Amino acid sequence: xxxxxxxxxxxxxxxxxxxxxxxxxxxxxxxxxxxxxxxxxxxxxxxxxxxxxxxxxxxxxxxxxxxxxxxxxxxxxxxxxxxxxxxxxxxxxxxxxxxxxxxxxxxxxxxxxxxxxxxxxxxxxxxxxxxxxxxxxxxxxxxxxxxxxxxxxxxxxxxxxxxxxxxxxxxxxxxxxxxxxxxxxxxxxxxxxxxxxxxxxxxxxxxxxxxxxxxxxxxxxxxxxxxxxxxxxxxxxxxxxxxxxxxxxxxxxxxxxxxxxxxxxxxxxxxxxxxxxxxxxxxxxxxxxxxxxxxxxxxxxxxxxxxxxxxxxxxxxxxxxxxxxxxxxxxxxxxxxxxxxxxxxxxxxxxxxxxxxxxxxxxxxxxxxxxxxxxxxxxxxxxxxxxxxxxxxxxxxxxxxxxxxxxxxxxxxxxxxxxxxxxxxxxxxxxxxxxxxxx
Amino acid sequence: xxxxxxxxxxxxxxxxxxxxxxxxxxxxxxxxxxxxxxxxxxxxxxxxxxxxxxxxxxxxxxxxxxxxxxxxxxxxxxxxxxxxxxxxxxxxxxxxxxxxxxxxxxxxxxxxxxxxxxxxxxxxxxxxxxxxxxxxxxxxxxxxxxxxxxxxxxxxxxxxxxxxxxxxxxxxxxxxxxxxxxxxxxxxxxxxxxxxxxxxxxxxxxxxxxxxxxxxxxxxxxxxxxxxxxxxxxxxxxxxxxx
Numbered sequence: 001x002x003x004x005x006x007x008x009x010x011x012x013x014x015x016x017x018x019x020x021x022x023x024x025x026x027x028x029x030x031x032x033x034x035x036x037x038x039x040x041x042x043x044x045x046x047x048x049x050x051x052x053x054x055x056x057x058x059x060x061x062x063x064x065x066x067x068x069x070x071x072x073x074x075x076x077x078x079x080x081x082x083x084x085x086x087x088x089x090x091x092x093x094x095x096x097x098x099x100x101x102x103x104x105x106x107x108x109x110x111x112x113x114x115x116x117x118x119x120x121x122x123x124x125x126x127x128x129x130x131x132x133x134x135x136x137x138x139x140x141x142x143x144x145x146x147x148x149x150x151x152x153x154x155x156x157x158x159x160x161x162x163x164x165x166x167x168x169x170x171x172x173x174x175x176x177x178x179x180x181x182x183x184x185x186x187x188x189x190x191x192x193x194x195x196x197x198x199x200x201x202x203x204x205x206x207x208x209x210x211x212x213x214x215x216x217x218x219x220x221x222x223x224x225x226x227x228x229x230x231x232x233x234x235x236x237x238x239x240x241x242x243x244x245x246x247x248x249x250x251x252x253x254x255x256x257x258x259x260x261x262x263x264x265x266x267x268x269x270x271x272x273x274x275x276x277x278x279x280x281x282x283x284x285x286x287x288x289x290x291x292x293x294x295x296x297x298x299x300x301x302x303x304x305x306x307x308x309x310x311x312x313x314x315x316x317x318x319x320x321x322x323x324x325x326x327x328x329x330x331x332x333x334x335x336x337x338x339x340x341x342x343x344x345x346x347x348x349x350x351x352x353x354x355x356x357x358x359x360x361x362x363x364x365x366x367x368x369x370x371x372x373x374x375x376x377x378x379x380x381x382x383x384x385x386x387x388x389x390x391x392x393x394x395x396x397x398x399x400x401x402x403x404x405x406x407x408x409x410x411x412x413x414x415x416x417x418x419x420x421x422x423x424x425x426x427x428x429x430x431x432x433x434x435x436x437x438x439x
Numbered sequence: 440x441x442x443x444x445x446x447x448x449x450x451x452x453x454x455x456x457x458x459x460x461x462x463x464x465x466x467x468x469x470x471x472x473x474x475x476x477x478x479x480x481x482x483x484x485x486x487x488x489x490x491x492x493x494x495x496x497x498x499x500x501x502x503x504x505x506x507x508x509x510x511x512x513x514x515x516x517x518x519x520x521x522x523x524x525x526x527x528x529x530x531x532x533x534x535x536x537x538x539x540x541x542x543x544x545x546x547x548x549x550x551x552x553x554x555x556x557x558x559x560x561x562x563x564x565x566x567x568x569x570x571x572x573x574x575x576x577x578x579x580x581x582x583x584x585x586x587x588x589x590x591x592x593x594x595x596x597x598x599x600x601x602x603x604x605x606x607x608x609x610x611x612x613x614x615x616x617x618x619x620x621x622x623x624x625x626x627x628x629x630x631x632x633x634x635x636x637x638x639x640x641x642x643x644x645x646x647x648x649x650x651x652x653x654x655x656x657x658x659x660x661x662x663x664x665x666x667x668x669x670x671x672x673x674x675x676x677x678x679x680x681x682x
């Protein structure tokens with residue numbers, strides 16, 4: 001038999017286009033199949049080959065055709081380790097597809113959750129969240145949905161927050177079904193209840209779980225109430241399907257975190273660090289309305305704006321030097337230190353989300369803020385502090401036009417610093433205006 | 440503590456419990472195959488644990504001959520600890536399977552057994568290996584076990600070797616598909632490895648097979664995985680018929 005259930009080292013496999021690859025070694029194994037490192041026989045280039053346990057499929061030919069379609073349409077963004085080529089179809093035998101190998105430096109998200117790997121900086125952690133949201137926005141914009149979003153799908157660079165998304169084989173177009181319902185604890189409650197098949201909206205629930213765990217490690221629905229000895233499927237259905245309750249639900253504390261070492265400690269710690277708008281975003285994502293009535297889930301664009309606001313709130317506590325998220329318009333508590341900025345830059349709302357940056361030493365504005373783009377990496381401005389005053393250094397390539405409260409106007413070229421005065425309006429160009437608001 | 444200094448969270452436990460027949464007839468190549476299989480399985484379980492953020496596999500090993508003896512002691516142990524402390528099993532004595540079932544039943548308990556874990560436990564894997572007829576009243580022990588809720592939801596698998604009574608093994612698993620049989624020590628090693636790894640993976644990661652019609656029948660989930668991945672390995676009853 002040419003193509004067996006498992007491949008052997010040095011075994012040659014023919015691709016659909018006639019080229020051949022040879023198995024080098026095994027990279028990993030999951031429920032659906034095995035991933036091998038393979039080498040192209042003509043070029044010597046190394047790739048990964050996902051090789052299915054073919055009998056898992058009721059209709060393997062259909063799944064093969066589905067992969068063919070996805071390969072043709074192409075990856076939604078560079079973050080996706082997308083299927084590139086299929087192996088040759090042989091009736092009754094196994095098949096697989098070629099994809100890129102995850103480069104060095106990326107660690108599986110599961111390792112972050114097991115605290116084997118930690119983010120190197122707060123910024124890297126927020127970047128990871130932004131990268132995940134941006135990738136799923138690209139996926140949904142392309143008309144796809146993921147269906148099986150879970151912790152096993154992501155690899156993240158702990159130093160930069162760059163993200164790669166693998167296991168994209170179940171991705172389907174709108175209205176289609178992969179036949180996979182998803183992974184327990186990540187499936188949307190309506191899928192667990194058996195009311196719905198996975199779609200874009202169920203992806204959004206899973207995305208909120210991923211984001212919560214990225215920051216807080218613990219599961220958003222696991223608290224006092226779910227702390228039972230026997231976690232059989234019956235209970236899973238109750239906790240994640242019929243009676244789900246957020247551990248920080250606004251109105252019901254019956255599933256609050258349990259104060260036992262090793263249980264929910266990270267969630268309790270992280271919740272104290274989250275600014276109010278992030279708490280609200282999670283409380284909305286895991287509200288009873290979202291969990292039971294499938295309403296009010298945040299769109300990727302909503303998350304993007306919230307996470308940008310979070311990224312621009314990263315500053316150091318002046319008393320202990322620890323990185324914190326600083327609220328723009330109210331007090332933030334770092335341990336016992338109370339910190340409140342003198343004011344904040346208030347931008348026009350985006351998709352009905354507030355966009356603010358606290359006026360505080362070293363707070364950063366990105367291209368996102370000044371040009372309306374989705375670039376969250378390029379620094380556009382930095383807040384400077386001198387005794388008794390704050391300035392905004394123009395690190396963008398545009399000239400800013402500022403209207404002062406007395407009606408006068410000034411301009412600030414790239415490299416110049418604007419002294420921040422109350423009620424000034426800064427026109428960054430591109431119809432982006434921010435007002436300096438005092439607290 | 441800063442927001443990046445996460446503490447390790449206790450995952451749900453996924454118990455993987457081996458009941459290994461170490462009666463005198465296992466002496467020689469068969470027990471050698473068992474020892475080398477278990478040694479080979481442990482690194483795989485360690486790797487599964489490092490990649491799994493939901494559940495953590497903990498292992499229990501009981502040998503039964505003149506009586507039942509928990510090699511791993513009063514608590515389940517991590518595969519790392521077992522790998523570090525592993526000593527080869529010797530084979531001598533009878534096949535007191537009834538006592539093995541009786542002892543397993545006692546340990547499948549939260550209040551006075553293995554199953555006490557603050558973060559809870561998912562359905563266990565129960566792995567039975569035997570090479571002969573039970574020499575005691577296995578039925579009494581099995582009847583106790585059948586009333587145990589952990590046993591009911593467990594993924595139950597068994598391997599028969601040589602002169603094993605596979606009907607008893609099938610009664611233990613409650614599923615003909617998860618009882619495999621071999622007469623060859625080399626195959627025995629491979630089979631233990633394959634069945635232990637496959638069942639541990641299914642139990643610790645859940646099944647994402649398309650149909651999820653029997654939510655708590657974990658033995659069925661394992662049987663599907665064994666069929667999908669087994670290739671040449673046939674269930675024990677297939678070797679009886681047609682030869």
